[in-house]
Amino acid sequence: MRTPLVAGNWKMNKTVEEARSLVFEMSRGLREIKGVEKVLCPPFTSLLTAAALLQGTDIGLGAQNMHWEEKGAFTGETSPAMVAEFCKYVIIGHSERRMYFGETDGTVNKKIAAARTRNLIPILCVGETLAEYEAGRTAHVVSRQVREGLKGLDADFAPKIVIAYEPVWAIGTGRASSGENANAGVRDVIRKSLGELYGPAAAQAIRVLYGGSVTASNAAEFFSQPDIDGALVGGTSLKVDEFVAITRAASNAQTF
Known part of the structure; x- marks a missing residue:
């Protein structure tokens, strides 16, 4: 059984x-x-404060990004060692990092490998743009992102990885995918790719989240799907009642 996970990306x-x-x-x-x-x-800037407030709770803390190098002349960056001082999780390869900051499958792969060295749980973000979706290239793009992002990482590390499937056209637009379509993408593309990398058992052990305009009103639709194990929530994670309701919906789901 895969334990559901709900993460709020502020x-x-x-x-x-x-x-x-x-x-x-x-x-x-x-x-x-x-x-x-x-x-x-x-x-x-708020990780230290959040870490202190969350001490003694069962709420985990994650960073939104990190560099792959441990230290050095990388102005403005944060190393895996720095992240690991406060966090258990780290988001890697978010579409906004890819879109605005030149993140590539290659740099994502370096960051995933660096996360392993610091015993961090990486949340690897994958997803197609609207143009790719309309051109019927979703499977090609998402499969490539999974394969290239995890290249060279052995099967022992696989169960610790979390994948977040976030169709770029659904992020912050209010235009969420349907639960059925999202589940098909996870099953037919992401889990298939994971199976080819690590074998069927590992593919079934790895948690895959959905992200992209997840709200309290549609969360149950996604969490009722057998291959969706939670959510990476964006703007809605800044609203206490909404985020709590989404998390409760994941807890109540009977498919995990």
Whole structure:
């Protein structure tokens, strides 16, 4: 059985003081929800504050990105060692990193490998753009992102990996995929690719999340699908009631 996971990606939102208040409210709302891994991913500036507030809770902390090098002349970057001081999880390869900051499958692969050296759980983001979707290239693009992102990583590490399938055309647009279509993509493309990399048992052990305009009103539709194991939530993760409701929906799902 795969334990569901719901992660909130706060993106570039909240000052330290605002984050302090939001983490406090989130922890109150999430503490009674069991049977699901809960992860908050605030900006780097708020990780220390969030780590202190979450100490002693069952809520995990994640970073939104990191460099693959341990140290050096990489102005503005954050190393795996720095992330590991506070976090258990790290988001890697988000479409916004690929789109705005030149992230490639190659750099994603380096970051995944670096996450392993620091015992971090990588949340590898994959997904097609609207143009790729309309051109019928979803399977090709997503399969490539999975294969190239995980290239060279052995099967022992595979069960620790989390994949987040986020169709780029659905992120922040309010235009979510249907649960059935998202599940088909996970099953026929992502799990198939994972099976070819690591074998069928590992492919079934790896958790795959859905992301892209997930809300409290549509979360249950996604979580009822047999191959979707939770969600990577963007803007809605800044709304306490919504994020708590999404997390509760994952806990209540009977398909995991």
